[in-house]
Every structure is written in C-alpha cells, then in structure tokens.
Amino acid sequence: MSMLEVENLAKRFGGVTAVDACSLSLQPGRITGLIGPNGSGKTTVFNLITGFIPKDSGDVRFNGQSLANFGPDRIYALGIGRTFQLARIFPRLTALENMLVPMRREGLRGLFSRGHRHDERARAMDMLASMDIAHVAGLLGGSLSYGQRKLLELAAVMMVKPQLVLLDEPAGGVNPALVERISDHIRALNAQGVSFLLVEHNMPFVMGLCNDVVVLHRGAVLATGTPDEIRGNPAVLDAYLGS
C-alpha cells in the first residue's frame, strides 16, 4: 500500500480543464518532484489533495484512507502538510507564535492548553534554530524578509511532524544561497523520515534533490521516473517547449 494514492483526479474551472484524470502514487520516505509547464495544473493538484478546492471526480487516499470531503485542517491533522507558492505566515504574530499555531486535532482541548507550554516553546525554538532563524523569534511575521518567511513557513508546518509535506515552489523567489540551504533542510528532514512532494520550476534543484519525478502536462500525468529517465524523455521536452 502506497502512502499517497491519487486516482483519476479531475477538476474543471468553467471551460478550463485544469486537472484531467491525474493519477499518481507516492511511496513513503521519498522526495518526489512534480514538474510541468506553466498551466499544467500542479498547484491545482496540490489544492485538490489538501482539500482547499473540491474535486470534480477521482479519489485521494492517504495510507489507505480516503480524503474525500475532508477540510484542510483535517487533512493536516492526518499528517499531510503544505506550503504555498507565495510563502504565507501570520503577519501579526511573532515568528515564535507562528510556530505555536499548527495543531493536530486538538479541537476544544485547545481552550484548556496554554499556547506557550514550555516544552512546545522549546521545540519551536529548536526548530527555528535548525533553520538558522532563531534570532527572529520575537519579531512579527510581517517584518521578516521573504527568505525568512519561507523558512518560517516550512519550520511551522513541521511542528506537528507530518508524514508527507507538499512544497509549492520551495525554491521560488529566493537567492541561490538560500536555495541551497532549503535543499539541505529538505534532505535533512527526509533523512528523519518525512516524505516530500514538491512543485518546482528550478530544474537543477529538482534533479539534484528528488528521487522520483512526475511530469504533468495539461492536467494529466505525462511521465514518471527517476530524474535521469525524465531528462532523457523526448515527450517531456516537447511539452515544455510546446509543439
């Protein structure tokens, strides 16, 4: 049984078919890249998997359990986290508070627990330190630089130890040195057992980091394989350059 099973996922927006009979299967412990030309439906697939938009048809199963009709909060509680194309953090909360927001089905028990319980705060500070942003813990999210926000976003998502994390353009909009750091962080987290599915346009980043690559074109899966196999696939090149 694979960790994430996407079966014949489909979504139309008015006359536009964004996702068309998309099927893929993720095994635990791997870093998978999801690539494809602009408009191929990558972010839509993310939104469908994480419950942000309702699907037209198809099924998504996580560890055998169907995610049909689950909201984003419930999906996160099951162990699937995600980041966004434009890094989203809570601007009026401090970086540390940003780290304390993620929760896993605490529900109304959250009424009775203190937001800054000592062990949780300590863990949050450790997480920030591992991303080299511990020094901004007391600053408001809104005053952080974009690179710091990206790191904070990832760190916060990791707070509840999700099993699978969907990264939407983790290398987007940041300088090459930070891209390297992000790549290292992902590898380090993967070594601890976290699986990743990432959407990216930065080919060296994808090819250097991912174990498997899935190519999306016009909402459907065009090819899957190792980075080398994808690199040598003429259909993929056609899709990118247009024919």
Place this chain on the structure above:
Amino acid sequence: MTLILEAVIFGVLTGGVYALMASGLTLIFGVMRIINVGHGALVILGAYLSYALLSSGAHIDPFVSLLITMPAMFILGVVLQVAFIRPLKDDREALSVLVTYAVALGIEGLLGFIFTNNFVQLNAWYETASFAIFGFHIAYVYVFGFGLCVAILGAMFLLLYRTPFGAAIRATMLNRTAAQLVGVNVDRVSAVAFGIGVATAAAGGVVFGLTNSFDPGSHYDLISRLLTIIVLGGLGSLRGAIIGAVVMLIVEDVAAVVISPVWASFAFFVILVVVLVVRPQGLYGIRVRERI
C-alpha cells in the same frame, strides 16, 4: 389570484426602485470593497433635499429636482470618499463599515435637527392618479419611478460598458493592483464611483420619497433591505443587485398578500437565510477562497 398577480406587478415596479438604490451600493462595494452602510441615509438625504426644493417657494417637482440633487449628491459622494474613506489604510473593509455608519448617523442627526422627526412625504399629482391596464390600477408614480430607474440604470450600464472610464471602473473592480499597473488612477476612479453611487441614491430618494412616508430614522429599515439585496445578488454584481431587488420585492409583496403585511418584511430575511445556506456567495457572486 388577481391579488397575487397584482402583487407581482407591484413587486416588479418597486423592485426597480430598490434595484436602483442597490446597484449604487454594489457598485461602491465592487470598486472599493467597502460596504457603504450609510447608503440608506444618503437615499433619505436625497429625499429630504427634494422635499426641501418642493416645499420651497419654487415648488420644484421631485423629478425635476433631480437635476439639482443628483449633481449635488455626486459632489457630496466624492467629498465623503476623499475625506473619510481614502485615509483608511489597514483593515479597510471593517473600518469603512464603521465610518459609513458614522456618516449615516451624522446625516440622520442633521436631518432631525433641520427637519424634525415628523414623517413627511413627497407629494405630486402622479402619486394618487392612476391608470387602468388589464383591470389593474397602477398609480402613475410607480411607472414614472420605474422609468427613471430604467433610465439611470441604462445610463450606468452605458457608462460602464461603453466608455473608457467605465472600463477603468470595471478594471478596478476586478483587480485593483492590476488596474494600477496598467495606469488606471484607482484613487480617482474610487472617488468618482462613490460619487456615482451617491448620485443614484439621490434618484432613489426621489422615488422612495414619492411612494413612502419617511423621517430621518427611516434609513435603518432601508439599509437592512438594501444590504440583504446585494448579498442575495452577490456583492459587487450589478446584475445580481437588479435581479435580487426584483426577486426580493416580489416575494415580499406576494407574502404580504398571501400571509400578512406584518410578516412580509420577515420574508425578506428568510430569503437571505435560505440563500446563505444554499449559496453563500449569492446569485452572481464569486466564492472567495482568497489567494490559494
């Protein structure tokens, strides 16, 4: 049965008036993303202005008075936008509600101070005179009012869809930032759009004042109906405002006949509840799942 049919006709005619008022309100929301809770008070202000002109020595007919009140209210709208709305930076939506509510209260207070709290009404020959058609008696005032609404809404559509400035307004409604990037002066567009909205309130005020008695406090009931209409139609949608108004008024008038006048206004809110449960974005609104 004829009573119901009469109610439907009546609903369409009065729906036109509310459509005019509601379209100004939804235009303002569409362009600036603010809810002008003072719109009802502005309608009443328009009614009082026409009333003053009517009661003055010149005895200016309400419809004629629009030649004065509409430009005057347009200017008022621009001034209000520049003075009270434009300075708002953060939390714009929430604060604008409070600001426009304050403006409404200020208008109510001023009108109460000048005109006292007695109920008044605009009077003219066409208010009581009616004509018969297919066995129904329709007072001229409703037809004139409906005609005015059609004319002004038509002018608004022409402006929006046939002029460059109208295109600028629509661009700002769709995406403020993108509009700025292509050179639209969104500040000016906002001010003018607000002015247009307030000017339509003046027109609405005339027809409202001819068909209802009013006092400074009448704006509460009015604004709650207008807000309900634009939620039903979908915030920012002109089509929705018009259809929503007509639907709401038909239902209310039919309910008045079928159930009772007292509970007819309740029917208004029942529709709102039903719509929100079934389709929270209204008839023509877009489901806002912001920035995915």
Place this chain on the structure above:
Amino acid sequence: MTRLATSAPVKFGALAVAVVLALLVPVFAVDPATTNIAVFTAMYVGLATAWNIMGGYTGYISLGHAAFFGFGAYAFGLVLAHLGVAGGYEPFLFVPVAGVLTAFLAVAIGWIALRTRAATFVIVTIAMMFMVQLLAENLVGLTGGGAGLSFPVPPWSGDFYNTPFYYAMLLMALVALAISWWIRRSKFGLGLLAIRDDEDKALAVGVPAHAYKLTAFIISAALVGMIGALYGYYVTYIYPQFAIDPLVGLSIVLMVFLGGLGTLWGPVLGALILEPAQLWLAYNFGASGLYLVFYAAVFLVVIILMPRGIVPSVLSLISRMSNRQAVGPSDAAGPAPDTRAIAEPSP
C-alpha cells in the same frame, strides 16, 4: 522586545488596585445620577470586552450584537415571569440561564452567519439583528410586542437602588475580562488570532476554523446576553426597539476600536472613556439630532486619526521611544514591534 510593566507582581498589583477602586465606587459616589453612570459604564466595559472576543480576536466584525443583548434581556424577563420570581436579589441567580439561552441563539445565527466571510458576515449580522427585532415586535403573545415586557421590581429604596446592579454589572465585566484573558493565552486564542491574520493558512496548519469561530461567537454572545439580562432587570421595562438597538451594537464596536481592537485592555479603556461621554451627550443633546451629529463626529475623528486604537498606538509610541535609547545592537533587531504578542521567546 519591550514591555510596559515587566514583572507579573507589578501587573497584579495594578490590577488589584483597580479592582478595589471599582468596588469602592458606590461608597464614594452616593447620588443615583452618578451611580447610574457607573452602572452603564460597567455594563459597557463588559459588553466591549465580550464583543472583542469575537470581533477582536477573530477579526469577524459583528454589528448585530445588539440582538444578543436584547434577546438576553427578553429571555431573562420571560424566565423570571414564568418562574414567578419576585424582585430583589433572587433574580440575579437566574442570569446564567439567560446566558445559556442566548448561546442557543448564537448557535442558530452563527451557523448561518459563519458560512460567510468578512464583508458579507458584517451584513448578515446586521440582518440577523433586524430579524430578532422583528420577532420581538411581532411575537406579541410572547414578548408583549410594542407594549414591552416588564421585570419584577426590587424593593430597594432610593439611593441604594443602583448599588446591587452596579456590583452585578461589575462582576459580569470581571468575568468577561477573565474569560478574555484566559482565551488570549490559550492555544485556542492563538488559533483565533491566526484566523484573523489568514484564515485559509490557519486551516492549512490544522486550526479547525469553523469550530473555533463558532465557539468564540457563542462565548461572546452568551456574555452579552447575560449583561443584557441585567440591563433589562435594571430598567424594569424593555421595548423591542430599545432593547435591540443598533446604536448599542455600534457603540460597543466604537469603544473597542477606540481602545484597541484585539487587545485585552483596549475595550475597557474605550468603554471607560466613551460611555460617560455618551451619557453626557445624551443628557445635554438627546432630544435634538445634535446628539447623533456629535457622536458621528467623535466616531470619525477616532477612526481616521487612530485606526489601531489607543492601546496599540501608545504602546508602539513607548517602544519606539525606548528603542531610541537603546545602547548596542541587541535591541535593534528590527522595526519597533507591536507589543501585543502573547508569547515571548525564552530569555
């Protein structure tokens, strides 16, 4: 990051002094006119604090809270009449019942209203309020309609009459403050603030936004309902358009905005400033429309000049001043932060 009162003992001390002073008000101010002001001020402190739990923490601005206020009053009056409770101290025991009943109304209204966001939510709360007002006016058999509803009259005499009401309102205000404080430092409160900043992102990190919003709404409404119940008992006779008065709802919102939306003490400060001012204005200008004109003017000045409210503006002013006096790079880690944060990094 700078804080005002740095140590807990100092804060507790200041709070204790304030509470003691509040408790002593009826001792110093004996004439009913003054104690009447005290009753209404305490009432608005509680109302503003309760409203802030929803509007301030989640960012969902409800302009229809007057519905809960009036409903609480009506529910209380009807319960007292139904149980045949006589005037005196006994009715105070039944106030929580009004709170529970108002909570049910909040579930009904919230279930509909919370399907919407931002602007639409505001409109829906206004509509709901008018609906409740219509029901109060038209369900004549239940509420007495336009004729109003009466409450049992306590047998207290002249100068003493207002005092029990003052303490009851004060108690409700303190309860509201305690709940607000408790929520703010809980994980639940953090979730609410996250919802305020970015609701979809909050969902993405597991915050059960719908349940949390509804909970905050219910808590806020129940508190307001209980205060409304006390109000009804205090004025002994309520009418639909005065018990469910949009101006009451608007005053509450203005007080919170003046003091500082989303802060703990902002609503208190706003109420302490505005309610006495409001009563003075009503006393001097109530009959003419000028009361409304002045009110509107104050409103507009506050919103335009101090949109974040007094508490945040003052705090950031102070922290900016002390940052300028900072020696060394440690304090200059970034722009002067808003000292509203509820968690501090470990020193």
